[in-house]
Amino acid sequence: MKIGIIGVGTVGASVANILKDNKDIITARAGVELEPVIGVVNNLNKQRDVSIKLTDNVDDVLNDDSIDIVVELMGGIEKPYEVVKKALAKGKAVVTANKALLAYHRYELQDLAGDTPFEYEAAVAGGIPIINALRDGLTANHIESIRGIMNGTCNYMLTKMINEGVDYDTILKESQDLGYAEADPTFDVGGFDAAHKLLILGSIAYGIDAKPEDILIEGIENITPADIDFANEFNYSIKLLTIAKKVGSKIELRVHPVLIPNDEMIAKVDGVMNGVSVIGDKVGETMYYGPGAGGNATASAVIANIVDIARRGKGSPMLGFESSHGENLTLMPKDEIQTKYYLRLKVEDKAGVLSKVSTIFADKNISIEKMIQKPLKDKAAHLLLSTHTCIEKNINDALKALEDASVVTEKPAMIRIEA
Numbered sequence: 341m342k343i344g345i346i347g348v349g350t351v352g353a354s355v356a357n358i359l360k361d362n363k364d365i366i367t368a369r370a371g372v373e374l375e376p377v378i379g380v381v382n383n384l385n386k387q388r389d390v391s392i393k394l395t396d397n398v399d400d401v402l403n404d405d406s407i408d409i410v411v412e413l414m415g416g417i418e419k420p421y422e423v424v425k426k427a428l429a430k431g432k433a434v435v436t437a438n439k440a441l442l443a444y445h446r447y448e449l450q451d452l453a454g455d456t457p458f459e460y461e462a463a464v465a466g467g468i469p470i471i472n473a474l475r476d477g478l479t480a481n482h483i484e485s486i487r488g489i490m491n492g493t494c495n496y497m498l499t500k501m502i503n504e505g506v507d508y509d510t511i512l513k514e515s516q517d518l519g520y521a522e523a524d525p526t527f528d529v530g531g532f533d534a535a536h537k538l539l540i541l542g543s544i545a546y547g548i549d550a551k552p553e554d555i556l557i558e559g560i561e562n563i564t565p566a567d568i569d570f571a572n573e574f575n576y577s578i579k580l581l582t583i584a585k586k587v588g589s590k591i592e593l594r595v596h597p598v599l600i601p602n603d604e605m606i607a608k609v610d611g612v613m614n615g616v617s618v619i620g621d622k623v624g625e626t627m628y629y630g631p632g633a634g635g636n637a638t639a640s641a642v643i644a645n646i647v648d649i650a651r652r653g654k655g656s657p658m659l660g661f662e663s664s665h666g667e668n669l670t671l672m673p674k675d676e677i678q679t680k681y682y683l684r685l686k687v688e689d690k691a692g693v694l695s696k697v698s699t700i701f702a703d704k705n706i707s708i709e710k711m712i713q714k715p716l717k718d719k720a721a722h723l724l725l726s727t728h729t730c731i732e733k734n735i736n737d738a739l740k741a742l743e744d745a746s747v748v749t750e751k752p753a754m755i756r757i758e759a
């Protein structure tokens with residue numbers, strides 16, 4: 341079978357190279373030779389470590405009737421959307437690692453694919469076969485929850501910031517050099533990349549047809565050493581967590597940093613590793629762990645899809661994005677989410693401050709669980725506190741009231757606690 345790779349960057353180059361390096365075993369497993377015949381790039385003059393023929397014209401792939409499988413690894417949304425639609429219209433099988441594309445267009449692409457194979461394992465949790473596990477391995481179950489660390493860049497950054505005190509900008513640059521980060525790293529640090537992955541899983545597990553703007557997304561940009569102090573003091577790790585959870589007939593989908601007890605398995609997932617816990621009503625908890633980003637790890641999942649397509653030939657693509665789930669589940673509004681919260685407040689260090697702050701919490705029906713006060717320079721102090729479980733709307737109202745209170749001298753910060 342002939343393969344055209346559109347986008348020969350970090351992942352695309354690894355796909356071409358692994359198809360060559362591991363050709364014998366891949367051919368044996370696929371039952372047919374898989375030959376990457378051409379790659380499409382933006383800039384033909386750039387030095388690349390690949391031996392396939394390159395072009396800067398995507399039509400060289402789309403209009404070549406001998407190409408069976410189009411591998412889309414260019415990144416972005418609109419251009420890949422056009423390219424994938426054209427490939428499907430020509431009856432070519434498609435493999436993509438593009439979660440941003442699927443976050444917006446997964447249901448349309450599923451309809452367009454019809455019985456043309458369309459696979460996307462590398463789009464979620466890189467090299468971990470989580471799509472395979474959720475769509476096929478756990479298909480007997482109602483999914484109760486999916487909780488995971490699904491952005492390698494953020495996890496790598498948080499691990500280095502917490503364990504080694506490396507500063508944010510240095511470690512972000514390192515993640516880019518290692519090929520972990522998206523072309524625009526705000527997708528990573530802003531939580532959007534993890535949200536794209538969550539939306540894909542939410543469609544497979546619950547049939548929720550939501551877009552990024554419908555769900556709660558927060559990134560890691562505002563985490564400070566004071567937050568890390570509080571976490572250390574009370575035995576928490578700080579992680580960017582991706583959560584899908586069934587609560588009655590509503591589905592929570594949210595991505596944000598959390599304080600998570602150090603003894604939870606997911607708290608031990610460090611560096612570029614991803615970890616996903618899926619709880620099914622019959623199987624119980626299953627855990628998946630592996631590299632979430634990087635050229636070879638991601639290409640491993642891309643090639644698994646290519647081999648799978650070669651093995652089964654044409655047939656139902658089974659993208660697996662559900663629409664009627666049988667249970668009539670709906671997305672839970674962001675305001676109704678309930679969890680525990682950690683708050684960092686910078687306050688004036690003088691009499692009466694604590695009582696003012698406590699009154700605001702009492703008014704919003706929020707109960708405080710733990711608190712430490714750390715003196716700062718110039719008659720100021722940090723109040724670092726955690727709450728008992730309360731409603732997202734009440735916390736947001738309290739944050740507004742605190743911001744307006746004269747004793748609070750800086751915009752308060754909040755991180756949710758997952759326990």
Ligand SMILES: NC(=O)c1ccc[n+]([C@@H]2O[C@H](COP(=O)([O-])OP(=O)(O)OC[C@H]3O[C@@H](n4cnc5c(N)ncnc54)[C@H](O)[C@@H]3O)[C@@H](O)[C@H]2O)c1
Binds near residue numbers: 462521522
């Ligand atoms: N890097 C990872 O660890 C990783 C992991 C999982 C998924 N992904 C996804 O895989 C895709 C590729 O990521 P990457 O890290 O390899 O990106 P990259 O920036 O390293 O490579 C992108 C390639 O696409 C080419 N390209 C971009 N726009 C093009 C256009 N309009 N026409 C022709 N060529 C074009 C570029 O020249 C480059 O060769 C993205 O969708 C990304 O989200 C990446």
Ligand SMILES: N[C@@H](CCO)C(=O)O
Binds near residue numbers: 465492520533632634
């Ligand atoms: N930028 C992504 C790539 C893998 O999807 C990450 O860091 O997880």
Ligand code: NA
Binds near residue numbers: 461462465466467
């Ligand atoms: Na995967």
